[in-house]
Amino acid sequence: MLASALIVLRETLEAALLIGIIAAATRGLAGRNFWLAVGLGAGIAGSMVTAGLIETIAELAGGVGQELFNASLLGVAVLMLGWHNIWMARHGRAMAVEVKAVGLEVRAGQRELSALALLIALAVLREGSETALFLFGLAGSEEAGRAGLLLGGGLGLMAGVALGWALYSGLARLSMRHVFAVTGGLILLIAAGMAGQLGRLLVQAGLVQPLALPLWDTSAFMPMDSAPGKLFHLVIGYEAQPSGIQVLFYGTTFMVILLGMVWSTLRCVRPTVSGNAVGKPCLESHACPPAR
Amino acid sequence: MKLLVITLLLLPIGSLAAQPEFSLSIKDHRFVPAELRVPAGQKIRLRVVNQDGTPEEFESPALAREKLIAGHATARLYLGPLDPGVYTFIGDFHAKSARGAIVVE
Numbered sequence: 001m002l003a004s005a006l007i008v009l010r011e012t013l014e015a016a017l018l019i020g021i022i023a024a025a026t027r028g029l030a031g032r033n034f035w036l037a038v039g040l041g042a043g044i045a046g047s048m049v050t051a052g053l054i055e056t057i058a059e060l061a062g063g064v065g066q067e068l069f070n071a072s073l074l075g076v077a078v079l080m081l082g083w084h085n086i087w088m089a090r091h092g093r094a095m096a097v098e099v100k101a102v103g104l105e106v107r108a109g110q111r112e113l114s115a116l117a118l119l120i121a122l123a124v125l126r127e128g129s130e131t132a133l134f135l136f137g138l139a140g141s142e143e144a145g146r147a148g149l150l151l152g153g154g155l156g157l158m159a160g161v162a163l164g165w166a167l168y169s170g171l172a173r174l175s176m177r178h179v180f181a182v183t184g185g186l187i188l189l190i191a192a193g194m195a196g197q198l199g200r201l202l203v204q205a206g207l208v209q210p211l212a213l214p215l216w217d218t219s220a221f222m223p224m225d226s227a228p229g230k231l232f233h234l235v236i237g238y239e240a241q242p243s244g245i246q247v248l249f250y251g252t253t254f255m256v257i258l259l260g261m262v263w264s265t266l267r268c269v270r271p272t273v274s275g276n277a278v279g280k281p282c283l284e285s286h287a288c289p290p291a292r
Numbered sequence: 293m294k295l296l297v298i299t300l301l302l303l304p305i306g307s308l309a310a311q312p313e314f315s316l317s318i319k320d321h322r323f324v325p326a327e328l329r330v331p332a333g334q335k336i337r338l339r340v341v342n343q344d345g346t347p348e349e350f351e352s353p354a355l356a357r358e359k360l361i362a363g364h365a366t367a368r369l370y371l372g373p374l375d376p377g378v379y380t381f382i383g384d385f386h387a388k389s390a391r392g393a394i395v396v397e
Contacts (some may be wrong), residue, residue, distance in 0.1 A: 003387075054347075058362070058365070058367065063368045133360060137347040138346065140345070141345050142345070200356055204359070214356070241353055242356075
């Protein structure tokens, strides 16, 4: 029972933590809960469909369909996380400084939220399809003690959700200004880690060369199946034996998103007093937060 | 010209066919054989035949591979060229019993 609980927990955790972070990062945007629920629901439904089609997907593209499918999910998720962070670099601080300004941003906020719903659906889909396959496989098997294993799976799922919720609650305690900085940093690391995984899958599919395999080996120091290894894998995308291409994908994504965030922050135009006349609200998306 | 292009395009397929293929089975949540010997310095194909009705995930950080295999299904992996050494792998859904290694020599 414990074994199946741990398997499901591990598969659930990544998506649950991402949802917790996104939920904290979009605090204060109208209609957030609706869009989160849409993303979660679509992801769960998609997971079940994908689990049912696993053999069909695997046979696509000459036997590397699974790799390409997961790589596409990761690719879209990385793009959306990057875009979210760059968007937030501009809007988040304005939102933190003046919550009233959010009203002006409701339109942009809705667009952002519907995109985040898709992001959550993708995250849930990637991890959820494995969980669904595992649980369906158990449910359909004749194994002894499968009721206990299924119960364990259910408990693992709940534990994952609870941890995601705990992270959200912790982040929600931060002040608005800090929450955007913290979630922005976490999302930057998660996106880079996902890009690294994408690189690994492309190697597995035979589409790119691994460059160096492994580039370094810290498996004796901090193995992937140890608790710290898992934790660091989850938070910063740690790999004990990464290939060169994996590190290249990680580093490039990290730098591109970071530069995008810096550019987006600098691009805003400080409104002059005359341009900010009463009755003519300045476009908040182009306004710098006031100097402290 | 056309012929040349087609020949060049088909070259990778030819080289795939030339890769030696090795086979592993999963039975009662164990890998059979638990130790597989393969040659160093060349690409190989690995077939993993899941004879169990339950799904399994072939996972190996050392080989940088992770692949889901449905019940009663076969997965194909392309590996290498590998340096001599021992590369362990596990079946992630039954990590206690499903353990094995590829010995490259």
